[in-house]
Amino acid sequence: MSESREPLAVSRRPVKAVALLSGGLDSILACRMMLDQGIEVVAVNFTSPFCTCTSKGCRHQASKVAEELGITLKLMPTGQEYIEMVKHPKHGRGSHMNPCIDCRIFTFTRARIFADEIGADFVFSGEVLGERPMSQHMRAMLLIEEKSGLKGRLLRPLTAQLLEPTEPELKGLVDRSRLKSVQGRCRQPQLAMVKEYGMTDYPCPAGGCLLTDAQFSARLKDAFAHGEDTVRHMQFLKVGRHFRLPSKAKVIVGRNEPENKQLCALVQAGELVLEAEEVAGPVTVLLSLRQDEDKRLAARICARYGDARTRAVVEVNCAGEEFEVAPATEEELAALRV
Numbered sequence: 001m002s003e004s005r006e007p008l009a010v011s012r013r014p015v016k017a018v019a020l021l022s023g024g025l026d027s028i029l030a031c032r033m034m035l036d037q038g039i040e041v042v043a044v045n046f047t048s049p050f051c052t053c054t055s056k057g058c059r060h061q062a063s064k065v066a067e068e069l070g071i072t073l074k075l076m077p078t079g080q081e082y083i084e085m086v087k088h089p090k091h092g093r094g095s096h097m098n099p100c101i102d103c104r105i106f107t108f109t110r111a112r113i114f115a116d117e118i119g120a121d122f123v124f125s126g127e128v129l130g131e132r133p134m135s136q137h138m139r140a141m142l143l144i145e146e147k148s149g150l151k152g153r154l155l156r157p158l159t160a161q162l163l164e165p166t167e168p169e170l171k172g173l174v175d176r177s178r179l180k181s182v183q184g185r186c187r188q189p190q191l192a193m194v195k196e197y198g199m200t201d202y203p204c205p206a207g208g209c210l211l212t213d214a215q216f217s218a219r220l221k222d223a224f225a226h227g228e229d230t231v232r233h234m235q236f237l238k239v240g241r242h243f244r245l246p247s248k249a250k251v252i253v254g255r256n257e258p259e260n261k262q263l264c265a266l267v268q269a270g271e272l273v274l275e276a277e278e279v280a281g282p283v284t285v286l287l288s289l290r291q292d293e294d295k296r297l298a299a300r301i302c303a304r305y306g307d308a309r310t311r312a313v314v315e316v317n318c319a320g321e322e323f324e325v326a327p328a329t330e331e332e333l334a335a336l337r338v
Contacts (some may be wrong), residue, residue: 023061026126049234108148281306
């Protein structure tokens with residue numbers, strides 16, 4: 001008679017998920033919710049040429065959050081391909097140059113590819129239904145899920161109970177009863193969660209995308225119209241005062257010492273740096289020189305923003321060439337300002 005044996009226990013690997021971690025409060029809370037359910041979280045953080053971040057910006061915040069939560073973070077900078085998407089969005093723009101739906105499809109697609117590479121079960125984000133007018137209404141959220149290849153695999157923990165169950169919920173990988181039904185722009189539910197988690201240091205909800213800024217959007221439209229569409233050109237757009245000359249050349253004038261240094265660091269061969277002689281003043285950069293008269297007009301603009309602006313004549317050095325010019329008038333600057 002054979003000896004009876006207990007059935008062997010079947011070991012199951014931990015559930016793994018990829019988080020889109022901006023470093024903002026919603027994405028932090030979504031990560032905490034998944035960690036509370038014993039899910040292994042690997043976060044991705046995207047930065048674009050249009051982020052407002054500096055060394056203390058969104059990338060820094062995401063790294064800080066990942067360290068505090070004890071999760072792995074993969075930084076994913078975007079570049080020229082992202083700029084092309086901004087130039088030609090398939091799903092329209094918001095009130096300025098912000099292609100929010102296409103942006104999310106872009107980043108969520110890359111998050112999905114990364115999730116497949118590391119064998120993650122699903123992707124999740126801190127999105128809240130109705131919080132953003134363009135990209136977080138029901139139709140847009142379903143479109144983003146489909147176009148990014150994440151249909152059924154994209155979980156939004158903060159607002160999940162208002163949406164159809166996803167595959168991780170249906171498979172029992174995530175306990176749906178522990179998810180939330182947050183909606184709209186009121187922050188009270190999130191602040192209540194902050195209190196529950198005992199969080200004392202958390203970021204404000206404000207966004208950090210220059211594409212929603214009216215002045216930057218005007219500069220970007222002008223740059224695209226004149227073929228200035230590289231990552232480096234996008235960096236120029238963040239700095240200084242901008243002027244478009246009659247020849248279509250661009251002049252940029254630094255507003256302070258840090259901007260002067262940034263401009264000098266961005267300049268490449270064929271681009272000219274101008275500075276007033278013997279008086280304090282800003283660095284001025286002349287991009288895409290089209291005709292010799294551009295140098296003189298750029299020198300006049302440079303002279304207008306220096307300490308010698310009230311003089312009748314100012315000496316300006318343009319890449320080793322000396323110009324004696326009258327500072328540009330306010331009327332002239334207004335006609336050229338971007």
